[in-house]
Each structure stands twice: as C-alpha cells, then as structure tokens.
Amino acid sequence: MANQIIEAHQEQTSTISRVNVPPAQTWNYLRINDLSFEVPTPHFVGDVYARLPRMFEGVECGIGDEAATWIVRASGDARFVEVKAGEQREQPIYVDIDASATEVRDTGVLVRTGASATIVTCAHGCEGDTSASLLRVVAERDARVTIIELVACGSGQQHLDAIGIDAAEGARIDMRQYALGGSRVALGLACSLAGTGARFALDSRYLASGRDVLDVNHVVRQRGRVTRSDIVTTGILADAARKTMRETIDLVHGAKGAEGSEIETVLVTGDEVVNKTLPVILCDEEDVAGNHGASIGAISPEQLGFLSSRGLSDDVAERLFARALFDDALIHADVAEARQAVLARATEVLGIDVARDIAEVLDIDFEEASC
Amino acid sequence: MSDQLLSVSGLSAGTEDKPILHDINLTVGAGETHVLMGPNGAGKSTLGHVIMGDPIYQVTSGSIVFGGQDLTDKSPDKRSLAGIFLSYQAPVEVPGVPLYSFLRTICQMRPELKTTARKFRQRVGEIADQLDINQNFLTRELNVGFSGGEKKKIEMLQLLLLRPKLAILDETDSGLDVDALSIVSRGIEAYRKECDGALLMITHNTRILERLTVDRTHVMVHGSLVADGPASLIDDIDAHGFARFENALEQKEQA
Numbered sequence: 083m084a085n086q087i088i089e090a091h092q093e094q095t096s097t098i099s100r101v102n103v104p105p106a107q108t109w110n111y112l113r114i115n116d117l118s119f120e121v122p123t124p125h126f127v128g129d130v131y132a133r134l135p136r137m138f139e140g141v142e143c144g145i146g147d148e149a150a151t152w153i154v155r156a157s158g159d160a161r162f163v164e165v166k167a168g169e170q171r172e173q174p175i176y177v178d179i180d181a182s183a184t185e186v187r188d189t190g191v192l193v194r195t196g197a198s199a200t201i202v203t204c205a206h207g208c209e210g211d212t213s214a215s216l217l218r219v220v221a222e223r224d225a226r227v228t229i230i231e232l233v234a235c236g237s238g239q240q241h242l243d244a245i246g247i248d249a250a251e252g253a254r255i256d257m258r259q260y261a262l263g264g265s266r267v268a269l270g271l272a273c274s275l276a277g278t279g280a281r282f283a284l285d286s287r288y289l290a291s292g293r294d295v296l297d298v299n300h301v302v303r304q305r306g307r308v309t310r311s312d313i314v315t316t317g318i319l320a321d322a323a324r325k326t327m328r329e330t331i332d333l334v335h336g337a338k339g340a341e342g343s344e345i346e347t348v349l350v351t352g353d354e355v356v357n358k359t360l361p362v363i364l365c366d367e368e369d370v371a372g373n374h375g376a377s378i379g380a381i382s383p384e385q386l387g388f389l390s391s392r393g394l395s396d397d398v399a400e401r402l403f404a405r406a407l408f409d410d411a412l413i414h415a416d417v418a419e420a421r422q423a424v425l426a427r428a429t430e431v432l433g434i435d436v437a438r439d440i441a442e443v444l445d446i447d448f449e450e451a452s453c
Numbered sequence: 454m455s456d457q458l459l460s461v462s463g464l465s466a467g468t469e470d471k472p473i474l475h476d477i478n479l480t481v482g483a484g485e486t487h488v489l490m491g492p493n494g495a496g497k498s499t500l501g502h503v504i505m506g507d508p509i510y511q512v513t514s515g516s517i518v519f520g521g522q523d524l525t526d527k528s529p530d531k532r533s534l535a536g537i538f539l540s541y542q543a544p545v546e547v548p549g550v551p552l553y554s555f556l557r558t559i560c561q562m563r564p565e566l567k568t569t570a571r572k573f574r575q576r577v578g579e580i581a582d583q584l585d586i587n588q589n590f591l592t593r594e595l596n597v598g599f600s601g602g603e604k605k606k607i608e609m610l611q612l613l614l615l616r617p618k619l620a621i622l623d624e625t626d627s628g629l630d631v632d633a634l635s636i637v638s639r640g641i642e643a644y645r646k647e648c649d650g651a652l653l654m655i656t657h658n659t660r661i662l663e664r665l666t667v668d669r670t671h672v673m674v675h676g677s678l679v680a681d682g683p684a685s686l687i688d689d690i691d692a693h694g695f696a697r698f699e700n701a702l703e704q705k706e707q708a
Contacts, residue, residue: 442574
C-alpha cells in the first residue's frame with residue numbers, strides 16, 4: 083500500500099525551498115547555500131496511513147525540514163522495520179522507489195543493540211516527474227548497519243533522497259552512496275554519532291552529465307567521545323552538468339578524541355561543467371582532529387601514467403572511470419531489482435554493449451531495459 | 454641469437470633539469486631473459502620507465518626500437534599495446550576502479566585478447582588461483598589498501614593476462630616475504646613458459662632468478678651501462694659487489 087500518491091494531481095505544484103542547507107552557510111552570491119524544488123502538492127482523499135514511531139521524528143536527515151515534511155506527507159504511508167537485539171539479519175531491507183510511478187517512500191529502520199542489517203534503497207525509472215525517499219535509521223549500542231543508496235533515475239526525472247542516521251555507543255555505520263542519474267537530484271544525508279566510539283564511513287560516488295543538476299549535502303555531527311567519521315567522495319562531471327557538494331563535519335563540544343575526515347576527488351570531462359564544493363569542519367572542542375581536502379580536475383598524473391602503461395589512452399581511462407562507477411554500484415547492490423535498475427541506467431549512459439559486458443563479467447543476469 | 458625484439462641505441466634521457474641516462478645501448482632478443490643490476494641510484498628504474506615512455510622523463514638523444522618499430526616518440530599506451538609491460542616497483546592506487554573493470558578494459562584494448570565475458574572471467578579466475586590471489590580482490594579497488602605483496606601479485610596477474618612480448622620487472626621482488634617471493638617467482642616462470650616472452654629483470658635479489666635461465670646480465674653505474682656478460686656475472690657481483698665497476702667508470706671519466 084506504500085505506493086503513492088500523487089496520481090492525477092500533478093497539475094498542482096508547490097515550491098520547497100531551503101533544500102540541502104548546510105549547517106554553516108556562506109555568501110549568498112555563491113549560490114551554494116540551498117536549492118529549491120518545484121514538487122507536486124500532496125493530495126489527500128481521507129485515508130489515514132501509518133506513521134513512523136516518534137523516535138524517528140528527531141532524526142536529522144540533511145535535506146532540510148521543508149523537504150522532509152513534504153516527503154512524509156507525499157508518501158502518505160510509512161514503513162517501519164525493527165531488527166531485534168542481537169539479530170544478524172542476512173536479507174537486506176530493500177526500499178524500492180519507482181520514479182516512473184512518481185513514488186515517494188518514508189522508511190524507518192530501528193537496529194537494536196548488537197544487531198546487524200543491510201539497507202538498500204534504489205530509485206529508478208525512465209519517465210515521470212518527481213520521486214522521493216526518506217530513510218531514517220536508529221542504530222542502538224554496538225549495532226552494525228550497512229546502507230547502500232542508489233539513485234539510478236533516467237534523464238528528465240527529478241528526485242529527492244534523504245537519509246538520517248542516529249548512532250549510539252559503539253555503533254558502526256558503513257554507507258555507500260551512488261548518484262547515477264536524474265536531471266535534478268537532491269541528496270541529503272545527516273549522521274549523528276551520539277554515542278562514545280560510534281563510527282561512520284561514507285563512500286559517495288556520482289556521475290552527472292548532460293544538463294543534470296546534482297545537489298548534495300553531507301552532514302556528520304560527532305557528539306560522542308572518540309567517534310570517527312570518514313567521508314570519501316569521488317565523481318565524474320561531464321558535458322554541462324552542475325554539481326554542488328556540501329560536506330560538513332561538526333565536532334560538537336564534548337566530543338573529546340573525535341576524528342573526522344572528508345575528501346572529494348572530481349573528474350571533470352566537460353567544458354561547461356559547473357562544479358561547486360563546500361567542505362567545512364566545525365569545531366567546538368579542543369581534543370579533536372578534522373581533515374578535509376579536494377582534488378578537482380583530472381585523474382592524477384601518476385594514475386594516468388600507470389593506466390597508460392597498461393595500454394589506456396587518456397580518453398579510454400576516462401571511460402574506464404565511468405564504467406567503474408557502474409561496476410562498483412553493481413558489486414555492492416546486493417538486491418536483484420537494484421542491480422537491474424543500475425544496469426538499465428548503465429545501458430542509457432554507456433550503451434547496451436557495455437552494460438551487457440558489465441553484467442556478464444560480474445556474472446549477473448542482464449534483462450535488457452533502458453529508457 | 455634469437456630475433457631482436459628491443460633495441461636501445463645511444464639513449465640519453467633525464468628529467469627536465471637532470472640528465473640521468475647516458476648513451477645506453479641495449480638489445481634484447483625475443484624470448485630472452487636479461488638481468489639489469491647496479492647500485493642504488495644507478496638509473497636502472499629510470500631506464501625501465503624510459504623504455505615504457507614515462508612522460509616524466511625526456512629522451513635527449515638515441516632511439517628505442519621495438520619489434521622493428523621506432524617507439525621513441527610514442528606514448529606509453531601505444532608501447533603497451535605494441536607488447537611492452539612494465540611492472541611497477543610501487544604500483545599506483547586507483548580509487549573508484551574495481552580490479553575487474555580495469556582488467557576487462559585493458560584486455561578489450563588488445564584485439565588478440567578480446568574475448569567473451571565468460572571466458573575472461575574464467576581466465577582471470579585461473580590466473581588468480583595460480584598466484585594464490587583471493588577472488589574477493591577482483592571486486593576491490595585497484596591496488597587500494599593492498600599490501601606490498603598483494604600489489605606485486607596483482608602486477609603478476611596483469612602480466613599473465615596481457616601476455617606481453619617484453620616484460621620489464623622493476624624490483625618486483627622488493628619488500629616481499631618468502632612466501633610472496635615464491636608466488637611471484639612462480640608467476641614469472643609461468644610467463645616465460647606460457648607466453649615465451651622476453652624479460653628484463655631489474656633486481657638486487659638473486660633468489661628471484663633461481664627459477665630462470667638468464668641469457669645476459671648488464672651492469673649500470675651512474676646512468677651508464679658499464680658491463681655486460683653471461684649469467685655468471687650475477688654470482689661475481691654477488692661475491693664482489695659493484696665497486697670495481699664504479700672505480701672503472703670513475704677512471705674512465707677522469708681520463
């Protein structure tokens with residue numbers, strides 16, 4: 083019943099403003115502080131749907147209150163999953179967002195003490211207007227959570243994807259984020275490392291081409307002592323794509339011994355690309371360490387030299403990086419439906435021959451599909 | 454004497470501000486095994502990289518002819534596709550590129566190695582087993598987080614997969630423990646047997662040569678090739694070091 087809801091009411095639209103606002107803003111003229119979205123106005127016909135338990139209400143999700151509220155309202159229904167204490171859940175919790183059907187999802191996952199779980203979200207489709215997903219995760223003490231976030235929408239689609247995480251003492255969150263498509267995409271992410279020794283590792287990858295707009299906001303609040311965060315972002319920008327990346331590590335007062343690092347490497351292959359990055363470390367504690375760095379432009383000379391010595395020209399090396407992004411997404415998308423969505427997007431971006439080759443090399447069934 | 458595969462003639466090269474190699478003459482025949490020895494800083498690795506076409510170095514005179522084709526001005530990718538392979542002393546990490554993607558792409562660039570994905574997977578699996586490489590490595594990013602020994606094994610995997618006509622192994626044995634050295638030696642031996650390729654081994658460690666039949670040994674000092682001889686020269690160097698070559702070069706330069 084979670085499939086929703088916008089249906090035939092898309093003639094009514096409203097504007098969501100202040101999407102992906104970073105904790106520390108900069109000069110407005112840089113146009114990096116936020117983004118606005120035109121979205122369908124949710125329409126209700128009297129049904130009453132489930133809401134998530136109240137514990138999820140306070141979970142920050144990076145995309146902004148206005149956008150999060152819209153997703154909750156537009157989704158109508160909500161899905162709640164609880165992984166019991168000590169359970170090592172093998173079957174991934176899968177959140178499927180069919181962007182062609184303008185689906186909007188609101189999901190809450192509670193991973194109890196000492197439990198482990200994998201969550202896969204995948205937005206996909208070819209046509210349609212606006213889709214969205216809001217995933218909130220509460221990880222209790224010593225929980226282990228792996229999150230794979232895939233946005234494989236087709237050209238012409240608008241998508242909002244938000245993830246909020248609260249991690250208690252000793253909890254460990256490993257996350258991989260893949261932005262593979264969509265004409266206008268906002269990714270919001272916030273992780274609160276509240277408990278002592280909580281850890282968060284994010285590997286974020288993106289590919290934007292054509293006139294796509296990709297807008298990302300990563301926020302990590304390190305509140306607990308000896309917490310660790312490690313954000314590694316790599317991306318490819320082609321043609322006239324526009325990307326904004328905000329990465330904030332907030333070392334909150336009291337987070338003694340906390341360490342955080344963020345680094346972004348961008349491969350720019352288009353002459354009209356607009357690439358904006360706002361890396362910020364906020365620090366209100368003395369005994370902490372924060373690092374950030376960005377490498378923008380091309381593949382490093384050492385890497386190019388190495389790849390060239392194996393027979394790859396600069397052009398082929400760039401194509402390898404694009405293919406590798408899909409390979410990597412497939413390797414980690416541990417759900418058959420999500421893999422097919424990635425392959426469909428690969429077909430659109432790289433062509434059917436390369437997509438089929440990727441599938442066969444990784445021994446994945448290939449169902450021909452593209453936009 | 455087998456067919457001449459590589460011919461380096463009167464080669465001088467260096468970085469923008471520093472000449473390193475001086476008037477190098479070296480020929481390697483098809484299927485031959487040559488060993489290049491010399492003290493640290495002699496320019497051995499530089500010669501390997503210059504033959505591969507590393508753009509860090511500029512050739513100021515001389516030529517590099519490979520398989521009858523003058524490659525002196527060609528880019529490294531052209532040289533690689535012509536059949537030259539350089540195993541790096543410190544293989545470069547390439548984040549974001551799974552090993553599988555990389556291997557597939559470098560094979561598909563070579564018409565003689567193009568094959569179906571199924572056969573490719575099978576071939577890679579066989580070589581990985583041969584080199585005791587865990588198949589999980591194939592889905593990891595190229596060289597990222599690998600130990601020194603693992604990186605060298607991955608270099609050997611590429612060597613056996615690409616089957617080049619000439620492999621230049623730049624201190625492939627450095628930093629390896631006994632077990633890893635044994636596996637890498639097995640890989641080199643397999644390359645010689647299965648591919649009948651030529652080898653130019655740059656090394657300080659004669660253990661890696663135990664399984665090989667060496668055709669020629671060359672000695673480099675201060676960027677110059679100062680001696681060459683049969684395999685027995687290796688034992689001689691092992692016993693007496695490079696001092697006499699360094700002294701001879703010094704006297705020659707003073708004269």
